[in-house]
Amino acid sequence: MSSWRAPHHPAPISAVVAVPGSKSATNRALVLAALANGPSTVRGALRSRDTNLMIEGLRALGTGITEQSPTELLVEPGPLHGTDIDCGLAGTVMRFLPGVAALASGAVRFDGDEQARVRPQGVTLDALRALGADVEGSALPFTVRGTGAVRGGEVTIDASGSSQFVSGLLLAGARFEQGVTVRHSGGKVPSTPHIDMTVEMLAQAGVTVERPEPTTWRIAPTPVAATTWDIEPDLSNATPFLAAAAVTGGSVTVPGWPKETTQAGDQIRVLLERMGCEVRLDADGLTVTGTGALAGIDADLGDIGELTPTIAALAALAEAPSRLRGIAHLRGHETDRLAALATEITRLGGQCVETEDGLEISPVPLRGGLWHAYADHRMATAGAIIGLVVPDVEVDDIGTTAKTLPGFDGMWNSMLEGGDPR
Numbered sequence: 001m002s003s004w005r006a007p008h009h010p011a012p013i014s015a016v017v018a019v020p021g022s023k024s025a026t027n028r029a030l031v032l033a034a035l036a037n038g039p040s041t042v043r044g045a046l047r048s049r050d051t052n053l054m055i056e057g058l059r060a061l062g063t064g065i066t067e068q069s070p071t072e073l074l075v076e077p078g079p080l081h082g083t084d085i086d087c088g089l090a091g092t093v094m095r096f097l098p099g100v101a102a103l104a105s106g107a108v109r110f111d112g113d114e115q116a117r118v119r120p121q122g123v124t125l126d127a128l129r130a131l132g133a134d135v136e137g138s139a140l141p142f143t144v145r146g147t148g149a150v151r152g153g154e155v156t157i158d159a160s161g162s163s164q165f166v167s168g169l170l171l172a173g174a175r176f177e178q179g180v181t182v183r184h185s186g187g188k189v190p191s192t193p194h195i196d197m198t199v200e201m202l203a204q205a206g207v208t209v210e211r212p213e214p215t216t217w218r219i220a221p222t223p224v225a226a227t228t229w230d231i232e233p234d235l236s237n238a239t240p241f242l243a244a245a246a247v248t249g250g251s252v253t254v255p256g257w258p259k260e261t262t263q264a265g266d267q268i269r270v271l272l273e274r275m276g277c278e279v280r281l282d283a284d285g286l287t288v289t290g291t292g293a294l295a296g297i298d299a300d301l302g303d304i305g306e307l308t309p310t311i312a313a314l315a316a317l318a319e320a321p322s323r324l325r326g327i328a329h330l331r332g333h334e335t336d337r338l339a340a341l342a343t344e345i346t347r348l349g350g351q352c353v354e355t356e357d358g359l360e361i362s363p364v365p366l367r368g369g370l371w372h373a374y375a376d377h378r379m380a381t382a383g384a385i386i387g388l389v390v391p392d393v394e395v396d397d398i399g400t401t402a403k404t405l406p407g408f409d410g411m412w413n414s415m416l417e418g419g420d421p422r
Ligand SMILES: O=C(O)C1=C[C@@H](OP(=O)(O)O)[C@@H](O)[C@H](O)C1
Pocket: 023, 024, 025, 091, 092, 161, 162, 163, 164, 167, 190, 191, 194, 305, 306, 329
């Protein structure tokens, strides 16, 4: 573990911070490229623990993946075969690769970090069984005994625990003999922009997803077209840097911010505006300027749960109470994020209580102390945000940011020095 004294910098910062490619888009592009009818190129790929695990998993299954540069990957589909796959703590690997493994010839054994073994996984595995695959287990470790083909057809799942259950079935479903129809039955599906991203990227690969009802997705058996993928910057990873502008009353620009996107992180624009920041999207990118005062917020973050650690850190520094709702599913993320945020904010003298589906955070002056990351990259970056304006905050494991943003601490330091104005 790499303990880290969070830089204390309450004075307004001014920086341009370029962030690398989207984790979610990179891992979808890799899967679709591996299932495609010819070689594809992924440009602007994120290289991080989660995407490297996806690359290694697909390679182990028989896909050729060659680096043309660290962020440009040539993906050459090959016959898929049995192997061992390490999912680490990556939800995208553990929920997207089982459907690919079912298409392989041979046994594919999945395992991951200790903490990944408690992440919800049964829905994906039960669904694959119902679609004709031979699967042993209900959580990591589990084995998919691929027979080279999957019957496919209709399946009803409860996706209220994770949108990735739907995305994983859709990403592989075009290659199933009968395609796939996924019906959701249960509580609200979280993180729906991530399903929109899946649908949009499938369309780019020539696969149409019909939506006969809002929570039914249907794909006919269709070849997946080889294509060139241009990956957008990771907007969720941009949020701690934008939050730094908000808490210091400074200004941060993230270049390359897309005008239109399915990324959940785009909604930070609305949230920061509601919390009192000035937000401008123009040719330079997205610029957030803090006004020195942070308003509390009452928000349903169900669609954008990924942003919760950033928003909770801001709420802990705000001038009025906040209520973050619709995020019970965060208990199954990298760690139980509701418990982790409540514990860590309280440890620093703040007031943050868990509700059935979220957090209530009241404004109380914070003090320094040890902030635990729980192997969760976004918990680590939340600690960094608080440490900017609260002296003596120590993040116990800043290295965990490598899950999606290796070198975060260096980027944070160069932001404080003004970033890299182009
Ligand atoms: O499909 C994806 O790329 C993701 C979907 C979301 O998962 P949940 O639906 O489990 O929240 C999100 O939180 C995660 O970071 C990435």
